[in-house]
Amino acid sequence: MNKTDVLIIGAGPTGLFCAHQLGIIGLNCEIVDNLDKAGGQCIELYPDKPIYDIPAVPECTGEELTNNLLKQIKPFNIKFHLNERVEELKKNQNRWHVKTSGGVEFDVAAIVIAGGVGSFEPRKFPVKECEKFEGNSLFYSIKDKSIFKDKTISIFGGGDSALDWAIELSNASKVNLIHRRDGFSGAEASVQKVKELNEQGKLNLYTKYQMDTVLGDKNIKTVKIKHDEGEIKEIKSDYVLGFFWFNYATWSYFRLGIKY
Ligand SMILES: Cc1cc2nc3c(=O)[nH]c(=O)nc-3n(C[C@H](O)[C@H](O)[C@H](O)COP(=O)(O)OP(=O)(O)OC[C@H]3O[C@@H](n4cnc5c(N)ncnc54)[C@H](O)[C@@H]3O)c2cc1C
Numbered sequence: 001m002n003k004t005d006v007l008i009i010g011a012g013p014t015g016l017f018c019a020h021q022l023g024i025i026g027l028n029c030e031i032v033d034n035l036d037k038a039g040g041q042c043i044e045l046y047p048d049k050p051i052y053d054i055p056a057v058p059e060c061t062g063e064e065l066t067n068n069l070l071k072q073i074k075p076f077n078i079k080f081h082l083n084e085r086v087e088e089l090k091k092n093q094n095r096w097h098v099k100t101s102g103g104v105e106f107d108v109a110a111i112v113i114a115g116g117v118g119s120f121e122p123r124k125f126p127v128k129e130c131e132k133f134e135g136n137s138l139f140y141s142i143k144d145k146s147i148f149k150d151k152t153i154s155i156f157g158g159g160d161s162a163l164d165w166a167i168e169l170s171n172a173s174k175v176n177l178i179h180r181r182d183g184f185s186g187a188e189a190s191v192q193k194v195k196e197l198n199e200q201g202k203l204n205l206y207t208k209y210q211m212d213t214v215l216g217d218k219n220i221k222t223v224k225i226k227h228d229e230g231e232i233k234e235i236k237s238d239y240v241l242g243f244f245w246f247n248y249a250t251w252s253y254f255r256l257g258i259k260y
């Protein structure tokens with residue numbers, strides 16, 4: 001039985017910084033996460049993507065943010081329980097009894113639920129042919145951006161991830177950004193930057209187009225995109241990236257997989 005002051009459920013940025021704040025006020029804590037590493041969405045879904053909205057940090061990647069948060073809590077020697085999913089919380093007089101999927105048990109005075117989106121999975125292209133290329137030339141998140149250097153990439157989506165990656169990859173790759181609408185849901189500054197790059201010929205922007213099909217043998221060779229009015233274009237592509245959003249359940253203990 002692990003006994004401590006506070007148990008933090010979730011080693012994403014919220015859980016990591018919370019551990020720092022607890023350390024500052026002199027409380028001991030341990031952190032449990034069902035992933036095999038700390039960092040939450042930042043490390044699992046976009047380790048290589050640039051982040052621009054952290055106060056006093058003009059730019060960093062998901063991995064750099066995680067590493068810095070870990071560095072910041074190093075003085076507190078916090079114990080991590082990774083690959084463990086919290087499944088049960090029970091009140092035990094003035095304390096809590098917590099149990100994980102792997103049978104690890106905790107007796108703690110307080111719990112911080114920093115479970116973020118809980119379990120998440122990317123929303124995928126509805127086109128059947130995409131499945132064949134998933135993981136080799138079609139991706140829903142980027143783990144290593146160096147594979148795209150000098151390649152042609154078709155990015156689908158109109159949110160922050162699609163825009164941020166289109167801007168970032170246009171430095172060393174030929175980028176097509178394809179979005180089903182004229183308007184974007186991402187930050188206005190990024191929308192303006194994408195439009196600027198399009199006007200300068202550094203990126204090709206296709207709005208009101210959607211994926212029609214993807215063609216190739218082992219790897220993708222071209223992508224067919226279809227305009228709202230029916231026109232079809234076939235564009236060369238070494239890689240296809242889809243950044244739509246994630247399928248999340250609504251917030252509940254159930255989403256976190258916890259019996260309460
Ligand atoms: C593709 C993408 C790009 C993004 N880009 C940006 C950006 O540029 N700027 C920005 O500010 N934000 C961005 N975000 C959002 C940002 O990543 C999240 O707001 C942030 O990760 C939330 O942190 P968190 O610690 O609250 O939750 P999370 O990062 O979701 O971490 C929660 C952790 O809890 C764990 N967990 C959940 N349930 C349990 C359980 N029962 N037992 C054990 N562990 C559990 C999960 O495994 C996870 O590791 C982006 C998100 C995505 C998906």
